[in-house]
Amino acid sequence: MSRNSIMSLAKVFMDLNDAMDTVIKLEGNLNDQAFFNDINKFATTMMNGFTHATYKALHRLKTSKPSCDTVKQMVEGIPSSLSYNKDDASKMLPVQSAMWNTHSIKYLPVLAKEGIKHNVGGTDKRGGLLLADPRDDHKRNTLQLLVHVADASNVISCDTAYLNAMKALRKAGLLVKTDVKYLLYRACHPAAKMRFEYLAEWDPDSLMTGTRKGLPYIHYIINKYQSLSSFTMNLRTSLKNYPQHIGCLFKKDNNGKTAVRSAIEKHCTDKTFKAIHDCIPTDTTLPILHHAMKDAPEYFNDFSVRYPSAIYLRNENGRSFTQAQLAAGTKTFENDCLLFLRLSDDEIAEVDPVTKQYPFLTAATTGTGNLSTVYFLLSKNPSLLDRYREQVTGERTEVQDGACTRKRSREEQGE
Numbered sequence: 001m002s003r004n005s006i007m008s009l010a011k012v013f014m015d016l017n018d019a020m021d022t023v024i025k026l027e028g029n030l031n032d033q034a035f036f037n038d039i040n041k042f043a044t045t046m047m048n049g050f051t052h053a054t055y056k057a058l059h060r061l062k063t064s065k066p067s068c069d070t071v072k073q074m075v076e077g078i079p080s081s082l083s084y085n086k087d088d089a090s091k092m093l094p095v096q097s098a099m100w101n102t103h104s105i106k107y108l109p110v111l112a113k114e115g116i117k118h119n120v121g122g123t124d125k126r127g128g129l130l131l132a133d134p135r136d137d138h139k140r141n142t143l144q145l146l147v148h149v150a151d152a153s154n155v156i157s158c159d160t161a162y163l164n165a166m167k168a169l170r171k172a173g174l175l176v177k178t179d180v181k182y183l184l185y186r187a188c189h190p191a192a193k194m195r196f197e198y199l200a201e202w203d204p205d206s207l208m209t210g211t212r213k214g215l216p217y218i219h220y221i222i223n224k225y226q227s228l229s230s231f232t233m234n235l236r237t238s239l240k241n242y243p244q245h246i247g248c249l250f251k252k253d254n255n256g257k258t259a260v261r262s263a264i265e266k267h268c269t270d271k272t273f274k275a276i277h278d279c280i281p282t283d284t285t286l287p288i289l290h291h292a293m294k295d296a297p298e299y300f301n302d303f304s305v306r307y308p309s310a311i312y313l314r315n316e317n318g319r320s321f322t323q324a325q326l327a328a329g330t331k332t333f334e335n336d337c338l339l340f341l342r343l344s345d346d347e348i349a350e351v352d353p354v355t356k357q358y359p360f361l362t363a364a365t366t367g368t369g370n371l372s373t374v375y376f377l378l379s380k381n382p383s384l385l386d387r388y389r390e391q392v393t394g395e396r397t398e399v400q401d402g403a404c405t406r407k408r409s410r411e412e413q414g415e
Contacts, residue, residue: 054081058094058111062104071107075114082111082128083120092135093120095128099142100135102151102161108142109168116174126174140186143175147183147199150191159194166195170202181206185217188230197237204241207234207248218248218259228267228275231259236279239286244316246288249276250295258296269299273306282307287315290324318353326359327352329366333373340376348380358384 023039030036054074057064058081061071075082082094095111098104114120115127125131132139140148146166151158169175180203187196200207212220218238221230238247245251251259263272280286289310292303304311311321325331325339333340348359355362360377363370378385 050078051080054078055094058082059092059097061094061098061107062101065103068107068110071110072114075111079114079118082115082118092133093128093131095120096131096133096135096142099133099145099149102154102158105146105161105165108146108165109172109174112169112174113172129169129174143169143179144183144186147187147195148189148192150189152191155191159192162192163194163198166198177203181210184210185212185220188217188221188234189225190229190233193233196233200237200241207238208242208245208251215253216248216251216259218251219253219257219262222259222262222266228263228271231263232275232278235259235276239279243286246286246291247279250291252295260296260299264299269302273302277306280307283309285313286310287313287321289313289321290315290319293321293325294328320347320350322347323350323352323359323362326362327354327366332363332370333376334370340373343377343380345381348377349384358388360384361388 023036027036057074058071093115095108095115098108098111112127112129115129117127121128121131126143129142132141133145136145146162146169149158149162166175180199184196184199184203184206187199189196207217210217215223218231218234221234225231235247235249238245238249242248249258249260253262260272260276263275267275280288284307287310288307289300289303290313292300296303314320315324319327322339322343331339343359351358352362355365357365358377360374363373363377
C-alpha cells in the first residue's frame, strides 16, 4: 500500500471517528429516531464489511505472508472474522484454510488459539481444529489433516513446516498426548516422516497398542498401502522403542496372524524380507531368531538364512537359543533328536536363567514331560542329578534355618 493510500485511509477513519463521537453525543439530545435507525443500519453494514474484508484477508495469508503478530492483531480486533463464511461457497474457516498451504500453515496455531477464545466451531472443537474440513472428501478434521497432508514437489520443507505447527499447537495445549493414538497411523507415510517420528517419540506406546478398524496399526498400514515404505517406517521406529520385541514385526492381530506374515501374504517373501533387512542388518544384535521360532515358526528358515549369526545371541531374559527351544516345550528326543545330539557338555549343564533349572528338569516339566528326553540328557551327565539333589537339600536347609531363626526371634521378643 502506498504512502498516499495509507494517509487517505487514516483520514477516512479519523473522519469516521469524529462522526461516531457526534452520534454518541446526540443520543438523548436529538428526538429523531429515524436518524438513529439509519445510523445503526449503516454501522452494522460497516461492521459486516470489516468482518468480511478481514475474513477474506485471512484466506489470503499464503500470498500476503504477514507476521504472526500481525495476524493476531487482525483477529483480536475483528474476532468475528474467524468464523465468518457468509457468501463463501467453500464454507471454510480461516483456520481450515491455513492448513492447506505450506506458506500459511505457520498461522494455524495463532488462529486456533484465538478461535478458542471465541468458541469458533462450537464447544470442545479447539478453535475449529476438530471440525470436519469441507474441502476434504473424507471429512477429516484439521488435526488429522495436519499430520497427513504432503507436498510431493517439496517433501522436506512441507514436512518441516507442518511439524513446526504441531509443536506450536502442543505448546499451546491444543495438541495433546491422547491425540497421538488417533493420529499416528495417518502420519505413517514417507512424506510425513518427521511428523510420524515426532508423534511416535511423544507416545511410543501407540506404536504397539494403537488400533484402526480393529487392526493393530502395523497390520492396518500393511493392508492400506500398496508399497512397503510405510511398513518400513513403522518397523524402524518401533525398533527404536521396543528392540526387545523386535519392534512390531511379530505383532499379532486378533486372529493370531503376525505382521511379518501379513506383509508376506500381500507383498511376497523377498520384498518383505528386503524391507525388514533395511531396518535390521544381517549382523544384528537383536535375538530375532528367538522371536521367529516362537511367533513365526513357519518363516523360521527364511529368518535363519538371512540372520545366521543370531543363533548365538541370547534374548532379553538371558536365554540362549537352545534354552529358548527347550523352554518352549515342543522339542523332544523323538521329534528332533539332532537338536539333543548336538548339545555340548556345557549346554547340558547350563542352568536356565529364568527357571533356574538344568535342561533335564526343563524337559521334565514343560509340555508333557518327555521321559526319553530326560533320560538322554541325564545319560550325558549323570552328575547333574546329584547336583540337583544338593541344590534342593541346600534350599530346604536355608528355609528351615530361616524358620528357626524367626521362631527364636519371636520367643525372645515374647520374653
